[in-house]
Amino acid sequence: MAAVNPAQQLLAELTCSVCLDYFKDPVCLDCGHHFCQACITQCWDALTTNFHCPECRETFSQRNFKPNRQLRNIVEASRTFTQLSTKEPEVGRVCEKHNEDLKVFCQEDQTPICMVCHLSRDHREHAVVPIEEAAEVYKDQIQSRLEILKKEREEILSFKLNGESKSQELLKQLQTERQKLVSEVQQLHQLLKEQEQLLLARLEELNKEIEKRRAEYVAKLSEEISSFSHLISEMEQKCQLPASEFLQDIKGTLTRCEREKFQNPVAFSLELKWRIWESSQRTASLETIMKKFKDSLSSRQRLDKVNVTLDPDTAHPKLLLSADREIVRWGDTRQDLPDNPGRFDTVPCVLGYEGFTSGRHYWEVEVEGRGDWAVGVARESVSRKGWISFIPEQGIWALQGSGDQYRALTSPYDLTPLSPSRALRRIRVYLDYEEGRVAFFDAGCGDPIVTFPPAAFAGERIHPLFCVGYEGNPYFLIRSLGRGCQLTLCP
DSSP: OOOOOHHHHHHTTTTTEEEOOOOSSEOOOOTSSEEEEEHHHHHHTOOOSEETHHHHHHHHHHHHOOHHHHHHHHHHHHHHHHHHHHHHOOEEEEEEEETTTTOOOETTTTEEEEEHHHSTTTTTTTOOHHHHEEEOOOOOHHHHHHHHHHHHHHHHHHHHHHHHHHHHHHHHHHHHHHHHHHHHHHTGGGHHHHHHHHHHHHHHHHHHHHHHHHHHHHHHHHHHHHHHHHHHHHHHHTTSSSSSTTTTHHHHHHHHOOOOOOOOEEEEEEOHHHHHHHHHHHHOSSSHHHHHHHHSSSSGGEEEOOOOOOOGGSSSSEEEEOOOOEEEEESSOOOOOOOTSOOOOOOEEEEESOBBBEEEHHHHHEEEESSSSEEEEETOOOOOOOOOSSSSGEEEEEEEEEEEEEEESSSSSOOOOOOSSSOEEHHHEEEEEEEEEEHHHHHHHHEEEEEEEOOOOOOOOEEEEEEEEEOOOOTTTTSOSSSEEEEEEEO
């Protein structure tokens, strides 16, 4: 491998560590590191506080950077120079055994050889091609692998940005809970002073835990990005070498290009959110203080797990409900049931008997089989007759599964599949009535799946919704892979 020349060193100094390209409109952070203005803006796009330097991780309280016009001028003046200078001059290579030029490539031994070697006993029966032709073939192979590596790097960068965004969302919710807690505890003055200090200490522990998990998550992704960047840089330099030198150890080069697809590690679990909400519910142990504290809490500060049962008066005639009204599956025969106004007659749905007009609640649903299904919530006024659009504008907030593909049923309909870390078998549905929020989590590992934008329920009762075995209008459910699906309410 040729040594890095001064032009390559200069190129490294003129390269942004985020996009790995020449600086474009370079800006300087307070820590002294430089980035493209567009790159640092993208890194900070989802943040409202705690702005980090992507290189040294120093934290700033404000979004602050300064343009560096002198560096921009140096980049423009050096661009042509570095592109020309980084190209290594052609260096002739000769056969160590015969001192002849390496003119052909032995396809069986995968090594450049001279014409004397080609006529020798060792290579006489081997297929050979001109060395330049072989170089082009292998360059094409490496170029295709480079594209895969670059795409992998972009996906990891996306994971990193998403992880940062999720951590900021958790910290923002934590800060909101802190403010609510302090405001309410102060109203009770001295009686709740000790409890206030205890709760703040617990919240601080959660804050440190979130920061720790975020740092571990970002460090892991940064390490993977650095590894991919180093490998890509090495392969790009390899492609600039003369054909004879380029083809040395070509098998090892191809092997290093092969990388297992990066598996995004779990960054933040639902457990943290549960603990944040639980922390806002902690109260004093004394009965008198408990009463005053509970009286000061609004209903939205309590998170209740509910035992949902299915309402047979709403079930489509082909849906079969268990005797305890906790399991629903598709039946092949249409049952002779009264066509009451509340029954779904076209789309195979059933509502939960329980309805909610306030508070925060969650329940869990277990999915068995590989048919189509959908779970979520619906307004009590949702249409029960004819075709139904599974979108928030029609009063339905739902997650749909088809085999191992999952989608949030939004409007306009989004065909982009969600990507949970594993196949969904147990789903937690979360409803915050006052905030108009509906969210879905993988109940097995606690990972968030999707959260719908806030809605206005306007005092209307909201019911759990279940749908199985449907194949029909693809606007709101993808065509079924089979009808062998069953939804079971979990205790």
